[in-house]
Amino acid sequence: MKSRKVDMKKYSLILILFGMMIVCSLLNSSFLSGTNLMNILKQVSIVTICSFAQGMIIITGDIDLSIGYLAGMAGTFACIIFVATQNLFLAFMAGVLIGAVVGAVNGLFVAYFKLPAFIVTLAMQTVCFGIICRYTGGQNVYKIGDFKVLGQSYIAGVIPITVVFMVVMFVITHVVLKYTKFGRYLYAIGGNKEAAIAAGIQVVKVKWSAFIISGVFAAIAGMVMMGRLNAGIPSEGQGYETDAITATVIGGTSFAGGAGTAFGTFLGSVIIGVLNNIMNLMGVDSYVQMITKGFIIIGAVLVDSLSKQGRTGIKIMASSSDAKKTK
Amino acid sequence: MGETYKLEIQGVSKSFPGVKALDNVNIALRPGTVHAVMGENGAGKSTLMKIINGLYKRDEGKILLDGKEVHFSGPEESGAAGIAMIYQELNFFPELTVAENMFMRRQPGKAGLVSWGQMMEDARKILEENGLHYDPSEKIKNLPIASVQMLEIIKAVAFKAQVIIMDEPTSSISNKEVEFLFETIRRLKEQGISFLYISHKMEEIFRIADDITIIRDGKSIISGRVDEFTEDSIITHMVGRSIENIYPKENVPIGEVVFEAKNLSTEGMFKNVSLEVRRGEIVGMAGLVGAGRSEVCRAVFGLDPLESGEITLCGERYVPKDVTHAIKNKILMITEDRKKEGIIGVRSCRENITLTSHHIKKGIFMNLKQEIKDAERMSEMLKVRFAGIETPIGSLSGGNQQKVLLARWLMLESRLLILDEPTRGIDVGAKLEIYNIITDLVKKGYAILMISSEMPELLGMCDRIYVMSQGYVSGCLDREEFHQEAIMQMAVKNVAE
Numbered sequence: 102m103k104s105r106k107v108d109m110k111k112y113s114l115i116l117i118l119f120g121m122m123i124v125c126s127l128l129n130s131s132f133l134s135g136t137n138l139m140n141i142l143k144q145v146s147i148v149t150i151c152s153f154a155q156g157m158i159i160i161t162g163d164i165d166l167s168i169g170y171l172a173g174m175a176g177t178f179a180c181i182i183f184v185a186t187q188n189l190f191l192a193f194m195a196g197v198l199i200g201a202v203v204g205a206v207n208g209l210f211v212a213y214f215k216l217p218a219f220i221v222t223l224a225m226q227t228v229c230f231g232i233i234c235r236y237t238g239g240q241n242v243y244k245i246g247d248f249k250v251l252g253q254s255y256i257a258g259v260i261p262i263t264v265v266f267m268v269v270m271f272v273i274t275h276v277v278l279k280y281t282k283f284g285r286y287l288y289a290i291g292g293n294k295e296a297a298i299a300a301g302i303q304v305v306k307v308k309w310s311a312f313i314i315s316g317v318f319a320a321i322a323g324m325v326m327m328g329r330l331n332a333g334i335p336s337e338g339q340g341y342e343t344d345a346i347t348a349t350v351i352g353g354t355s356f357a358g359g360a361g362t363a364f365g366t367f368l369g370s371v372i373i374g375v376l377n378n379i380m381n382l383m384g385v386d387s388y389v390q391m392i393t394k395g396f397i398i399i400g401a402v403l404v405d406s407l408s409k410q411g412r413t414g415i416k417i418m419a420s421s422s423d424a425k426k427t428k
Numbered sequence: 429m430g431e432t433y434k435l436e437i438q439g440v441s442k443s444f445p446g447v448k449a450l451d452n453v454n455i456a457l458r459p460g461t462v463h464a465v466m467g468e469n470g471a472g473k474s475t476l477m478k479i480i481n482g483l484y485k486r487d488e489g490k491i492l493l494d495g496k497e498v499h500f501s502g503p504e505e506s507g508a509a510g511i512a513m514i515y516q517e518l519n520f521f522p523e524l525t526v527a528e529n530m531f532m533r534r535q536p537g538k539a540g541l542v543s544w545g546q547m548m549e550d551a552r553k554i555l556e557e558n559g560l561h562y563d564p565s566e567k568i569k570n571l572p573i574a575s576v577q578m579l580e581i582i583k584a585v586a587f588k589a590q591v592i593i594m595d596e597p598t599s600s601i602s603n604k605e606v607e608f609l610f611e612t613i614r615r616l617k618e619q620g621i622s623f624l625y626i627s628h629k630m631e632e633i634f635r636i637a638d639d640i641t642i643i644r645d646g647k648s649i650i651s652g653r654v655d656e657f658t659e660d661s662i663i664t665h666m667v668g669r670s671i672e673n674i675y676p677k678e679n680v681p682i683g684e685v686v687f688e689a690k691n692l693s694t695e696g697m698f699k700n701v702s703l704e705v706r707r708g709e710i711v712g713m714a715g716l717v718g719a720g721r722s723e724v725c726r727a728v729f730g731l732d733p734l735e736s737g738e739i740t741l742c743g744e745r746y747v748p749k750d751v752t753h754a755i756k757n758k759i760l761m762i763t764e765d766r767k768k769e770g771i772i773g774v775r776s777c778r779e780n781i782t783l784t785s786h787h788i789k790k791g792i793f794m795n796l797k798q799e800i801k802d803a804e805r806m807s808e809m810l811k812v813r814f815a816g817i818e819t820p821i822g823s824l825s826g827g828n829q830q831k832v833l834l835a836r837w838l839m840l841e842s843r844l845l846i847l848d849e850p851t852r853g854i855d856v857g858a859k860l861e862i863y864n865i866i867t868d869l870v871k872k873g874y875a876i877l878m879i880s881s882e883m884p885e886l887l888g889m890c891d892r893i894y895v896m897s898q899g900y901v902s903g904c905l906d907r908e909e910f911h912q913e914a915i916m917q918m919a920v921k922n923v924a925e
Contacts, residue, residue, distance in 0.1 A: 301752040
C-alpha cells in the first residue's frame with residue numbers, strides 16, 4: 102500500500118507535465134512542434150542549472166540566495182577574461198574558480214561559523230554585485246566575441262549548447278545525489294543534522310563542499326547566460342535564485358531538507374517553462390504571467406504540504422500493521 | 429455493576445483504511461483512582477487517547493463522562509469538559525515564563541491586553557498551593573523536564589480538570605522526580621481527580637495504579653484491580669504469550685580487556701571515571717539521570733568533550749576526537765535519543781542502515797546492488813518488521829527503528845559497542861528481540877557497554893555493572909553481587925570530595 106503511494110508521488114510530476122502538455126497542445130497548435138519544445142528546453146536550461154545548485158543546498162536544509170548575482174558576476178568576469186586573453190578554456194575555468202571561491206566563502210560562514218544560510222547568502226548577493234560593478238563601473242561588457250559559443254552554438258546543428266550544459270549538469274547532480282556517499286550525506290544532514298553528526302558524518306566539510314558546488318554551478322549558469330546574451334551583463338542573474346527555489350520546490354524538494362531529486366528539479370523547471378511558453382504563445386499579458394506564476398508556486402507548496410499530511414495517515418497504518426506482524 | 433464511573437469507554441472501535449486500530453475497547457475509570465492502560469507499542473493506546481479527546485472520531489461505541497455520553501470535536505472541547513491530556517512530549521513554550529505557559533490562552537486581562545501583575549500573582553498562588561517552588565517569571569526552558577511535567581498537571585488541575593490522561597509520564601524523568609510525580613498524583617487522587625495512566629513500566633504500575641486495563645491488537649483484553657495481576661500475568665496478557673525469562677542471558681567466555689579508561693574527567697560532567705570492558709562482556713552503567721553516564725560514553729565516542737584521562741583500546745592509546753575518529757577506531761555508540769540523534773526519519777531504512785558503511789563502493793560510487801543486498805541481509809538478521817528496505821525509517825515503531833540503528837553499526841567492525849538506553853520506549857516483544865541480538869553479539873566477541881535506567885534490564889543482561897553518582901563511579905558489581913538495593917545505594921551515594 103505504502104510503496105504504491107510513494108510511486109504515485111514519484112510519477113505525479115510527470116503526469117502533471119503530460120496533462121499540461123495535452124492542454125497546451127489543444128490551446129495552441131504550434132505548442133507541440135519540435136522547434137517549440139526545443140525552445141522550451143532552451144529557455145529553462147539556465148535556470149535549471151541554478152536549480153540543481155539550489156536543490157542540493159535545500160536538500161541539506163539550507164538555502165543559497167547568492168546564486169543569481171554570483172552567476173552575473175562570474176559570467177561577466179569570464180567575459181572580461183575572455184576578451185583579454187581570447188582563451189575560452191581559461192575564461193571558463195576562471196569563472197568556475199570565482200564560483201568556487203564565493204561558494205567557499207558562503208560555506209565558511211554557514212558551515213564553519215554556523216551562521217544562518219539565509220542571511221549569509223543574502224549578504225553575498227550584494228557583495229557579488231558590488232564587486233562586479235566596482236570593476237566594470239556598472240557598465241555591461243559588449244563585444245565578447247567567441248564567448249558567445251557558450252550560449253548560442255548548436256551541437257550537430259540542432260541541439261542548443263545550453264541544453265547540452267543542462268543535461269551535463271543534470272547527470273552530474275543525479276549521480277552525485279544518488280550514487281555517491283557525499284550525496285547520501287547531503288540527505289542525511291538535511292534529514293537530521295544531529296543524527297548525521299552522531300553517525301560520524303563530517304557535517305562541516307560536507308556542507309562546505311555543497312556550497313562550493315553550488316557556487317560552481319551558479320558560475321557555469323552565469324557563463325552560459327552571458328554567452329547566450331552575447332554580452333556580460335552583471336545584473337542579469339538577478340532573480341535566478343528565486344526561480345531556482347520555485348523549480349526545486351515544484352520538483353518535490355522538501356524545504357525542511359532531506360528529500361528531493363535532480364529529476365524532480367528538472368521536471369519542476371520544465372513545468373514552469375511550459376507554463377511560460379504557453380502563456381507567451383497565447384499572448385497573455387506579462388504582468389498576468391507573473392501573478393499566475395506566483396499562485397502556481399503557492400499551489401505547488403500546498404500540494405506538497407497536503408501530500409505530507411496524507412503521509413501521516415500512511416504512518417499510522419504502517420506502524421499498526423507492523424505491530425500486527427509482531428504477534 | 430451499579431458503581432458510577434467518572435469516565436467510561438464502551439465498545440469503542442476505530443478503523444483506518446486497511447487496519448482496525450481499535451476493536452471493542454472497554455475501560456471504566458472509577459472516580460479518584462489511577463487506572464493504568466497497558467499494551468505494547470502499536471496496541472492502540474495512542475489512538476484511544478485521541479478518540480477520548482476528540483482528535484479522532486470513533487466509528488462505534490460510547491464514551492460516557494459522569495454517566496452522560498459525550499462527543500468531543502477536539503482537545504478544546506474535551507478540555508473544557510474537564511479532561512486534560514499530558515503528552516509524552518510536552519507542549520510548552522520554552523522561551524516564555526512559567527506564568528505565561530500556565531495561562532496560555534487563559535491570560536487574565538481586558539480587551540486583548542494581558543494583565544501581567546495579576547497573571548504572576550495567580551500563578552504564584554497556584555504554585556504555592558501545590559507545593560511547587562518555582563519562580564513564575566522563570567523561563568520554562570530553564571526548568572528540568574520533570575518540573576515542566578508537574579507544571580502541566582498542576583495547570584490541568586487548576587483549570588478544573590477532573591480526568592487527567594498521562595502518556596508515559598516517567599519516560600524522561602529521574603527516579604527522584606518520579607517520586608515527586610507519584611506524590612502529586614496521590615494527593616490529587618484524594619481530591620477526587622481520576623487518572624488514566626499509560627505506561628510500559630511494570631514497577632510503576634504496581635506502585636501507583638488502582639486498576640489495570642490491558643490492550644492488545646486494539647482490543648481491551650482484560651480489566652481488573654491491580655492486586656489481581658502479577659508482573660508475569662500482565663506481560664502474558666500484553667504479548668499474548670508468556671515470557672518465561674525475558675532476559676536471554678547466556679554465559680559467554682570472557683576474553684581480554686578491549687577497552688580501558690582511566691580517570692576520565694570533564695569539568696561539571698564527570699570526574700575520575702575509570703572503567704574497563706572485556707571481549708564477550710556486557711558491562712552495565714547504572715545511576716540516576718544526570719549522574720554522568722551518558723556524558724562519559726558520549727565523550728568516549730567523541731560527541732561531547734573529554735578534558736582529561738587516558739583510554740586504551742586493544743592495547744593502543746586512543747584519544748577521542750570526533751565521531752568519525754571513534755568509528756575509525758571501531759568504537760560505536762547508539763545514542764540515547766533515537767529521534768534526535770539516531771534516525772534520519774525521512775530517509776529509507778536502506779539509507780539509514782548503510783549511512784556509515786564506507787566499504788560498499790565501486791570506485792568513487794556506491795555499489796547500489798551490494799547496498800540493497802547488505803541492507804536486506806541485516807534487516808533479516810535483526811528481524812526488522814517493515815514493508816521493505818525502502819520504507820522511511822520514521823514510520824517504523826520504536827523497536828524497529830532501534831533494530832535498524834543496530835544494523836547500521838553491525839555493518840561495521842566493532843571493538844566497543846556502546847548502547848545508551850537501548851530499549852527506551854520500546855514494547856516488551858521488541859525489547860526481548862533486542863536482548864537476543866545483544867546476546868548474539870557478545871557470543872560473536874563483541875564488547876558491549878550498556879547504559880540503562882531500567883534496573884531489571886541491567887541485572888538481567890550484564891556481567892558487570894558500574895554505578896555512577898554525581899559524576900563519579902561510586903561502585904562496580906560483578907554478576908554474583910548484583911542486588912537492586914546495593915545498586916540503588918551506590919547510585920544515591922554522596923561521593924563528592
